[in-house]
Amino acid sequence: MAFDLANPQRFEKLAARLVPLLTIASGVTALFGLYMALFDSPADYQQGDSVRIMYVHVPAAWMALLCYSTMAIASAIGFIFKHPLADVAAKSAAPIGAAFTFLALVTGSLWGKPMWGTWWAWDARLTSVLILFFLYIGYIALWNAIDDKIRAARLAAIVCLVGFINIPIIKFSVDWWNSLHQPASVLRAGGPTIHGSMLTPLILMGAAYALGFAALLLVSMRGELAERRIARLEQAGRPPSKATVA
Amino acid sequence: MKKMLAIFERDIALAFRAGGGAINSVVFLALTVLIFALAVGPDRARLAASAAPILWTAATLAAMLSFDSIFQADFEDGSLDVLAEATESLGFVAVSKAAAHWVSALLPLILATPPLAVLLGLPAAAYFPLVISLAVATPALSLLGVLASALALSLRRASILMTILTAPLLTPAVIFGVAAANAGAENSPLFGPLLMLLAAFTLLFLIAMPLAAGAALRFNID
Numbered sequence: 381m382a383f384d385l386a387n388p389q390r391f392e393k394l395a396a397r398l399v400p401l402l403t404i405a406s407g408v409t410a411l412f413g414l415y416m417a418l419f420d421s422p423a424d425y426q427q428g429d430s431v432r433i434m435y436v437h438v439p440a441a442w443m444a445l446l447c448y449s450t451m452a453i454a455s456a457i458g459f460i461f462k463h464p465l466a467d468v469a470a471k472s473a474a475p476i477g478a479a480f481t482f483l484a485l486v487t488g489s490l491w492g493k494p495m496w497g498t499w500w501a502w503d504a505r506l507t508s509v510l511i512l513f514f515l516y517i518g519y520i521a522l523w524n525a526i527d528d529k530i531r532a533a534r535l536a537a538i539v540c541l542v543g544f545i546n547i548p549i550i551k552f553s554v555d556w557w558n559s560l561h562q563p564a565s566v567l568r569a570g571g572p573t574i575h576g577s578m579l580t581p582l583i584l585m586g587a588a589y590a591l592g593f594a595a596l597l598l599v600s601m602r603g604e605l606a607e608r609r610i611a612r613l614e615q616a617g618r619p620p621s622k623a624t625v626a
Numbered sequence: 627m628k629k630m631l632a633i634f635e636r637d638i639a640l641a642f643r644a645g646g647g648a649i650n651s652v653v654f655l656a657l658t659v660l661i662f663a664l665a666v667g668p669d670r671a672r673l674a675a676s677a678a679p680i681l682w683t684a685a686t687l688a689a690m691l692s693f694d695s696i697f698q699a700d701f702e703d704g705s706l707d708v709l710a711e712a713t714e715s716l717g718f719v720a721v722s723k724a725a726a727h728w729v730s731a732l733l734p735l736i737l738a739t740p741p742l743a744v745l746l747g748l749p750a751a752a753y754f755p756l757v758i759s760l761a762v763a764t765p766a767l768s769l770l771g772v773l774a775s776a777l778a779l780s781l782r783r784a785s786i787l788m789t790i791l792t793a794p795l796l797t798p799a800v801i802f803g804v805a806a807a808n809a810g811a812e813n814s815p816l817f818g819p820l821l822m823l824l825a826a827f828t829l830l831f832l833i834a835m836p837l838a839a840g841a842a843l844r845f846n847i848d
Contacts, residue, residue: 511797512794518794521787521791522777522787526780534841534842534845538838539777542834546794546795550794550798553798554797554801557805
């Protein structure tokens with residue numbers, strides 16, 4: 381059960397070099413994307429300027445799914461090959477994914493107020509993103525509830541993968557539930573095609589979010605690895621408790 | 627197969643002889659219905675309209691509360707280690723455990739539903755669809771419960787965490803279950819297809835959950 385940190389050390393070197401690059405790339409892309417989104421793209425003929433919320437909202441929703449997929453892939457690798465780095469990646473992706481999901485919910489709510497006249501509609505997409513948010517919370521809570529890192533990683537991986545196969549079913553059931561209960565008039569008749577002038581900033585913002593996610597993930601993984609190393613050193617070098625003197 | 631049956635019989639005997647388990651969740655169900663009724667108010671029309679959703683909610687909550695006990699006693703007294711040694715796959719243990727849990731904890735809930743529905747003034751045509759929808763969907767809850775309980779073995783303060791982990795996963799059962807109950811009550815042609823969707827959901831859990839639960843048990847025993 382020994383942690384073989386040899387490989388993580390190589391990861392450490394690579395990550396240290398990648399983080400600044402990714403951060404800069406994300407920042408520059410976001411600058412271009414935001415400029416185009418806020419100034420250089422047309423207002424929607426129905427929604428006016430509030431359509432610009434889309435450029436921060438839609439990429440956040442994409443990231444919510446991308447983070448969960450990353451977690452699921454890392455969990456599967458960690459589960460099958462028992463590689464600690466994969467466990468660390470899955471664990472580190474969760475809070476970032478939860479943050480993006482929360483961002484998607486909040487911006488969706490802010491967008492809903494001018495569009496639908498209400499902060500929250502039980503719209504199919506909002507509802508399934510809300511359920512996704514709770515899946516993230518459960519996953520993070522499970523990690524926090526188990527002290528033994530290896531056991532926590534295995535059990536959390538099971539939860540993550542079970543959640544992953546369930547997401548399409550949840551999505552389907554919520555879509556179905558929504559179409560039954562909610563009059564379609566509340567939903568925007570979303571244009572089937574999006575014009576290029578809006579698509580370019582949207583793609584740019586998506587890229588900025590994805591690069592930012594990669595940078596955050598690496599930073600968070602390095603933090604987790606450092607924390608584990610400290611824990612191991614403390615276990616090896618120091619007496620177990622020194623704070624019990626009254 | 628023989629071993630699975632033996633585990634099943636043993637669990638059933640334990641659940642009904644020792645008393646408590648099954649009765650407690652029925653009492654919990656009744657109390658939840660009472661609280662709902664008090665909160666909604668004595669207006670019979672409103673209560674009748676929300677009777678199926680209330681009973682479905684109460685049954686789901688009662689089921690979730692019964693999850694963490696599935697493996698706990700076996701884990702503490704060591705019988706789980708013996709089962710792990712004696713059987714080829716812990717997945718099969720999980721299936722028998724789920725079946726025993728359904729019969730001992732959820733079947734009483736389903737049987738208690740009609741009398742409680744009377745209190746809520748459920749229309750006569752709605753009884754059969756409500757009971758059938760619960761009967762088709764609740765095995766999925768037991769299967770999810772086995773996974774939850776297997777995960778919970780190494781956890782502190784497990785029960786609230788179990789709720790957080792299981793509730794999002796069982797949303798499809800609630801959505802299709804209540805929809806089937808309502809469709810049946812309205813004599814809608816959607817009743818059959820919805821039951822089939824529920825059954826598909828249960829069958830999917832029958833494949834996925836014992837596998838996951840078996841793996842979780844393995845990690846928690848070692």
